[in-house]
Amino acid sequence: MLPEEEEQREPEFPEEKGHKAMARADRRLSKHERESRLLVKRSEDYQVFDDVFDVPTLMVVNDLIDDGVVRHVKGSLAAGKESKVYIAVAPDGSLRILKIYLTVSAEFKKRMQYIAGDPRFSDIKKGSRSLITMWARKEFKNMQAAHTSGVNVPFPIAVRKNVLVMEFVGDSEGKPAPALINAEVTSDDYKQVIEQVTILYQKARLVHADLSEYNIFKADRVIMLFDFGSAVDVRHPNSKQFLVRDVMNVNRFFEKRGIEVLDAAQAVEKIKGENK
Ligand SMILES: Nc1ncnc2c1ncn2[C@@H]1O[C@H](COP(=O)(O)OP(=O)(O)O)[C@@H](O)[C@H]1O
Ligand SMILES: [Mg+2]
Known part of the structure; x- marks a missing residue:
């Protein structure tokens, strides 16, 4: 891990703390730009991200790489309304999926009703965790529960902030199984x-x-x-x-x-x- 990143371990998403966070993010912008250039330079694999990711997301992916959850990101697979899906390669060479939640769309907010009525999430206070992070965690927990109960689902590997890591379903060349x-x-x-x-x-x-x-x-x-x-x-x-x-x-x-x-x-x- 790069020495400069230590203090950036817990990047905030702007919606977490509103305007204050925005102002802080603004002040840090030039530092972030330097860092993201560093990240891009550090590995060509970051090139696939292009302008898609904000710096906090790059940091999360970087942590996943440092922790050996993935070795590098191979390419992009799908882009939905709220998330983007990437193929990554694990240290053992197997393929993994990164589902990265990036935005809170109107649809997404509408779907908050799903969380609002769910007793497992009743202790979540408004603003205590970013909606995006919460949504990624919710998908991960649902997948874990399904998998433990014997439902066929892609094996859920990890969730960190807005990034969900799971088993890739498809062939060894990286072609996903058909829906x-x-x-x-x-x-x-x-x-x-x-x-x-x-x-x-x-x-x-x-x-x-x-x-x-x-x-x-x-x-x-x-x-x-x-x-x-x-x-x-x-x-x-x-x-x-x-x-x-x-x-x-x-x-x-x-x-x-x-x-x-x-x-x-x-x-x-x-x-x-x-x-x-
Ligand atoms: N575990 C996986 N293995 C292979 N491909 C996947 C996997 N998860 C998602 N994908 C691909 O990414 C697309 C979008 O994933 P999905 O979870 O349905 O996101 P969305 O919420 O955007 O619909 C899928 O249609 C599929 O092609
Ligand atoms: Mg889908």
Whole structure:
């Protein structure tokens, strides 16, 4: 680790402390610029970040490299509304995903309702942690709960500030597994999706809440759920509504592909374990 970085170990996101932080950030700007140039110089791998990242994010990635979680960042994979997804190489040569939350979009704020009603997050005081950091942690915790309960998900490796590190799902060349939208699907895939959602509900006690053909991988015939940022505890007041929506999204997709699906209400009962 570079000597100058020590005092920068806990970078703040401006929204954490509002204007004061902005003013401080302003004062530090030239220092930051020097440092980020240093980072870029230190490794060509930082080049992939270009102008995408703010300095605090670069610092987090740098810490992950120092701690041996990743060796270097290989390239960018996807850019969503709130986050960007990168492929990184681990010290042992295996591939990892960095999901980096960068902004708080209107959509994101709307989704705060998901956290607001979730008893696991009831102790979080407004402003005690940046929303972005909270969201990354929430996705990580959801993935851990799902994985521990036996749901097929990318293995969650680490979360630091706004950066979530997980197992890469795809081939050794770095080609990600196709999501259902880009895959040939069968009735077995539908059966697997319902099974996975059932384990998620009954064992992990979670509802995905953003389930669709875009957030389900088909990796070597195995169905895997991902993108857990919106998942909620089954005790969330809207969890039933989210589960119904998830099932309807999945049903609509498989029906469009000519595959016979369960009646949505029956599927929901089956998932909740209320059928006989
Ligand atoms: N673990 C992973 N392995 C391989 N590719 C991934 C992984 N996680 C995400 N991706 C890729 O990044 C895209 C966006 O990831 P996702 O978690 O769905 O973010 P968003 O919230 O932006 O939808 C996915 O559609 C997929 O192509
Ligand atoms: Mg997604």
